[in-house]
Amino acid sequence: xxxxFLLLGLVVVTALTFxxxxxxxxxxxxxxxxxxxxxxxxxxxVLLCAALNLIGAFLSVEVALTVTNAVVxxxxxxxxxxxxxxxxxxxxxxxxxxAGLVGAIMWNLITWLWGLPSSSSHALFGGxxxxxxxxxxxxxxxxxxxxxxxxxxxxxxxxxxxxxPLVALLVAMVGTRLVFKVTENIALRYREEGFRWxxxxxxxxxxxxxxxxxAQKTMGVITLALIGAGVWTDTHSVPLWVKVTCAFAIAxxxxxxxxxxxxxxxxxxVEISSPQGMAAESxxxxxxxxxxxxxxxxxxxxxxxxxxxxxxxxxxxxTVRWNVAGRMxxxxxxxxxxAGLVGAxxxxxxxLLGGVAGPLVIFAVMVGLAAWMWIHSRREPIGHHNVNDExxxxxxxxxxxxxx
Amino acid sequence: xxxxxxxxxxxxxVLAVGLLLGAGLPTLFALGVRALxxxxxxxxxxxxxxxxxxxxPIGRVIAACCSGSCCSASLSASATSxxxxxx
Numbered sequence: 001x002x003x004x005f006l007l008l009g010l011v012v013v014t015a016l017t018f019x020x021x022x023x024x025x026x027x028x029x030x031x032x033x034x035x036x037x038x039x040x041x042x043x044x045x046v047l048l049c050a051a052l053n054l055i056g057a058f059l060s061v062e063v064a065l066t067v068t069n070a071v072v073x074x075x076x077x078x079x080x081x082x083x084x085x086x087x088x089x090x091x092x093x094x095x096x097x098x099a100g101l102v103g104a105i106m107w108n109l110i111t112w113l114w115g116l117p118s119s120s121s122h123a124l125f126g127g128x129x130x131x132x133x134x135x136x137x138x139x140x141x142x143x144x145x146x147x148x149x150x151x152x153x154x155x156x157x158x159x160x161x162x163x164x165p166l167v168a169l170l171v172a173m174v175g176t177r178l179v180f181k182v183t184e185n186i187a188l189r190y191r192e193e194g195f196r197w198x199x200x201x202x203x204x205x206x207x208x209x210x211x212x213x214x215a216q217k218t219m220g221v222i223t224l225a226l227i228g229a230g231v232w233t234d235t236h237s238v239p240l241w242v243k244v245t246c247a248f249a250i251a252x253x254x255x256x257x258x259x260x261x262x263x264x265x266x267x268x269x270v271e272i273s274s275p276q277g278m279a280a281e282s283x284x285x286x287x288x289x290x291x292x293x294x295x296x297x298x299x300x301x302x303x304x305x306x307x308x309x310x311x312x313x314x315x316x317x318x319t320v321r322w323n324v325a326g327r328m329x330x331x332x333x334x335x336x337x338x339a340g341l342v343g344a345x346x347x348x349x350x351x352l353l354g355g356v357a358g359p360l361v362i363f364a365v366m367v368g369l370a371a372w373m374w375i376h377s378r379r380e381p382i383g384h385h386n387v388n389d390e391x392x393x394x395x396x397x398x399x400x401x402x403x404x
Numbered sequence: 405x406x407x408x409x410x411x412x413x414x415x416x417x418v419l420a421v422g423l424l425l426g427a428g429l430p431t432l433f434a435l436g437v438r439a440l441x442x443x444x445x446x447x448x449x450x451x452x453x454x455x456x457x458x459x460x461p462i463g464r465v466i467a468a469c470c471s472g473s474c475c476s477a478s479l480s481a482s483a484t485s486x487x488x489x490x491x
Contacts, residue, residue, distance in 0.1 A: 059486055060486060144407055145407055145410075147406055148406050148407075148409065148410040148413075149410065150407060150410050150411060150414065151407075152407075154407050155407045155410065155411065159407060159408065159411035160411065160414075163411055163412070163414075163415040163418075164415075164418070167415060167418050167419045167422055168422070170419065170422075170423075171419070171422035171423055171426040171427050172426070172427075174423060174427040175426060175427035175430045175431065178427060178430070178431040178434070179430050179431060179433075179434040182431060182434035182435055182437075182438055183434050183437055183438050183441075186437070186438055186441040187441050190437060190440055190441035191437060191441075194433075194436070194437035194440060194441075194467075195433075195434075195437065197471070198430065198433045198471075198474070201474075201475065201478070202430075202478070205478060205482060208482070209482070212486070275430075275434070278430050278433065279427070279430045282425070282426050282427075282429055282430045282478070283422060283426040283427065284426075285426065285478070285482070286421060286422045286424075286425040286426030286429075286481075287418055287422045287426060289481065289482050289485040290417070290418050290421035290422060290425075290485065291414075291418050292485060293484075293485045294414050294417055294418060295414075296411075296414040296415070296418060
């Protein structure tokens with residue numbers, strides 16, 4: 001077997017693994033509030049969310065084919081890989097992509113272990129930025145767009161990353177305040193039950209748009225790798241098997257549910273009631289959908305957490321746990337550098353060993369670290385049985401894992 | 405600097421749509437919930453155990469209208485968004 005072919009196989013498997021962790025971590029974005037207020041049972045929530053992610057994944061491939069163009073210069077404008085990277089049967093390109101994906105997966109898993117919601121898209125871009133810097137130097141990265149078109153690391157990641165959670169927070173805060181104003185003095189059971197239905201509807205919208213937004217990023221990465229290896233030539237479409245496997249990988253991840261993150265978002269940040277839950281989810285849905293229409297790249301996770309914090313600020317007397325939020329903001333800031341660092345290291349390892357050994361070692365390191373984190377997570381498991389337990393404020397005990 | 409201006413420009417548009425739909429629709433829904441509870445004793449008033457007070461029929465109609473329009477508004481908004489995104 002030629003090294004390129006083996007490398008292509010590893011890239012596809014790793015990309016699908018990333019897609020799986022993407023779904024796994026982001027169940028919380030749509031469903032944390034519905035689980036916390038018992039609008040849906042934990043199992044029903046993950047099932048609904050997975051089904052809608054699966055459908056959503058088939059709705060659009062619009063950004064898929066140029067997915068990396070926002071931040072790194074490894075693709076031409078039409079989505080085909082840059083010709084200079086295609087010497088050696090695409091080996092250089094595939095190694096950059098593989099190392100970047102491993103960086104992204106590692107960060108996705110470690111933040112899951114710590115129970116911290118952070119952006120999977122930022123992890124993907126961070127990993128790719130790191131491996132690109134290692135492989136091609138600083139010029140390989142598109143740092144800022146030119147003129148008024150939002151592009152590059154600044155325009156597609158940093159600025160939307162600052163603005164979108166604030167917008168979501170404001171919208172959810174206003175929504176929560178209005179909703180409580182309107183339903184003042186009505187029987188509590190009507191309020192709680194009525195809004196549970198609204199919560200299920202809005203959470204479904206968020207799930208669907210998550211499938212649409214996120215699954216296609218992996219589809220784009222796999223298609224890029226296939227083109228790089230010369231297995232696929234069409235730069236206008238994604239092979240059907242790629243679409244189907246990506247859709248199922250993200251849905252399976254969603255179904256298994258990152259319970260640690262669901263717990264932090266549903267119970268840790270704000271004690272949430274169903275009117276707040278509905279206000280938060282509809283703020284998320286509105287911000288995500290209007291941004292994608294305006295071409296404003298954003299992270300579903302940042303928006304969803306912004307909305308949940310806003311729903312806490314909008315209700316008089318609600319508790320917002322700023323220490324939990326602070327840990328989460330720290331994770332947001334470190335996502336790109338950390339995933340990038342791992343991506344760069346992996347590229348170096350792969351490049352130094354070269355041939356068949358390089359990619360195999362990177363892959364083995366990823367599997368080993370992932371297994372270690374999984375074993376670590378079993379020490380204090382969080383699942384559908386205890387996701388809604390009272391939040392104990394001692395940071396040594398909850399969220400689990402990172403401190404021991 | 406241009407990038408910052410462009411981001412702020414997109415940001416306020418998202419905020420405007422967000423406030424209209426993201427905060428407006430839950431408020432409309434809340435009016436529906438309120439209508440549904442019309443004629444039912446609030447928490448402050450004591451109702452004897454076992455006696456369930458039934459909501460006013462007009463309240464139910466209003467509630468159905470409110471939740472129905474929320475549903476259709478959010479569905480058509482997302483359909484528009486997906487259509488333009490994939491065009």
